[in-house]
Amino acid sequence: MNPSISVANPCINICRMDQAGKYCQGCGRTLVEIGRWEQMTDEQRAEVTALLPARRPNRGTQAPRA
Template sequence: MSVKSPCTDVCNFSNTKGWCEGCGRTLQEAREWRKLSPFHRKKIERELPSRLKILSKEREQH
């Protein structure tokens, strides 16, 4: 069974937080996504909307 990834094929980690501008994951989270337990994937998935909102606000300020 394949693991659904939140990846949006943007993959830009050059912001101050180190989060992907497309999906909000860290580079390490993206690399290890398939190896993470369902619990850890869900935990990260719940954080992604707020991470992306923070990144959006950072872009607006620049």
């Protein structure tokens, strides 16, 4: 990865965990990923960022499951 390019923090200031307590409903990260974000390398951040779309499928297009 190019050292001059930094991976942006995916936080969107909607900071609450899903009902299972697994992922943040805003950014899709786990509590461990959120807590370690500042210490992660850009490669680690890119790996986490690549996982986020699968954790937040169809955001905003479906009603929450009961």
